[in-house]
Amino acid sequence: MKNAQISLRSLLSSLFAMVLLAVLFQACSKDDGPVTPPVDKTRLKARLDSATATYTAAQEGVQVGQYEVGSRAVFKTAIDAATTVNTNAGATQSEVNNAYVNLGQAQTTFASKQVQEIAPANLVLFLKMDGNANDASGKGLNGTLKPGATGVGSWTGWGGTSTNLPVATKDRYGNDNRAYSFDKGANIEVPYNSVLNPSKELTIAAWVRPTKVNESNYIVSLNRWNGYKFQLQSVNKVFMTVKTAPDKIFDRDNESPTLDLNKWYHAAVTYKSGEMVFYINGTPVKTWTDVTGDPFAVKSTINLTIGQDLPTGLYQFNEKNDADGNNFHGPWGGFFTGDIDEVRMYNVVLGGTQIRSIYNAEKP
The missing domain is CATH 2.60.120.200 (Jelly Rolls)
Known part of the structure; x- marks a missing residue:
């Protein structure tokens, strides 16, 4: 009889613990909401590296391969704007994506300013x-x-x-x-x-x-x-x-x-x-x-x-x-x-x- 009472008491304790855990889990789930994934700046960083290298190597002038006078300054403004987003710890993924697109457009525009050879x-x-x-x-x-x-x-x-x-x-x-x-x-x-x-x-x-x-x-x-x-x-x-x-x-x-x-x-x-x-x-x-x-x-x-x-x-x-x-x-x-x-x-x-x-x- 005594052993039976002990087993029943143990069973009730286990059931109570399970119910308590379930309640706690449900409460935590309601309070915490969906988990936000970390912001991914990998593509932006790669495009920044490429743009910076192009800007550094570019020379302005009227000879073949050079860039129109004034075009480097415009390109640098776009690079600086993208850099600001890249170094901002609080930047959202939307801001990062926009910076990536804008810098790509600036790269295309800068490339069009390069003097091309006329055969x-x-x-x-x-x-x-x-x-x-x-x-x-x-x-x-x-x-x-x-x-x-x-x-x-x-x-x-x-x-x-x-x-x-x-x-x-x-x-x-x-x-x-x-x-x-x-x-x-x-x-x-x-x-x-x-x-x-x-x-x-x-x-x-x-x-x-x-x-x-x-x-x-x-x-x-x-x-x-x-x-x-x-x-x-x-x-x-x-x-x-x-x-x-x-x-x-x-x-x-x-x-x-x-x-x-x-x-x-x-x-x-x-x-x-x-x-x-x-x-x-x-x-x-x-x-x-x-x-x-x-x-x-x-x-x-x-x-x-x-x-x-x-x-x-x-x-x-x-x-x-x-x-x-x-x-x-x-x-x-x-x-x-x-x-x-x-x-x-x-x-x-x-x-x-x-x-x-x-x-x-x-x-x-």
């Missing part, structure tokens, strides 16, 4: 205008200084040629005889070569200083609207025409800004099917996407001209049967009035960084 084969014409019209591209397409057509009375009576050749003048740095001044059709004629008529892509860039607003201030032209032409128009905006089929011509301008007179600008345009982009002083100012087709040139063996819409010898005003049957040269336009320097043409679309690097290397 020499892609440069098809480079007229430095340093006292002559020789081609520095290596293609040997040297230009010749030509006079424009001269007028007698109304433009319908124009005929013959004048003696107003392009005149050597100061460049944007103020150096004598390092650019050419153009007026009244004075032009530089470059002998036709198939490389001047690229089949897919095109980039034209030049330093220009307009001194008069004309309806058609031609800078570079390959048979004007039967091929392509780069010019200023009636309100002094940069303008490009590209013909892509016998019945398809695209005329577009940079929209804004307009160019001031008597001031040097670096003007550039790129074209490929689906995109025409204008640049002023290294900055993209307008992108057109409603252009389609590859460059197409009718009568493509016509020589290219700098400073006029057509080679002077093709104007036959009395018979009105110049290169395309449309007299266009007149007192209101068809020729550039002002100074031109450093004309470049490429058979590829240059990227924004490449065009900015040209501008940064040559700006006064």
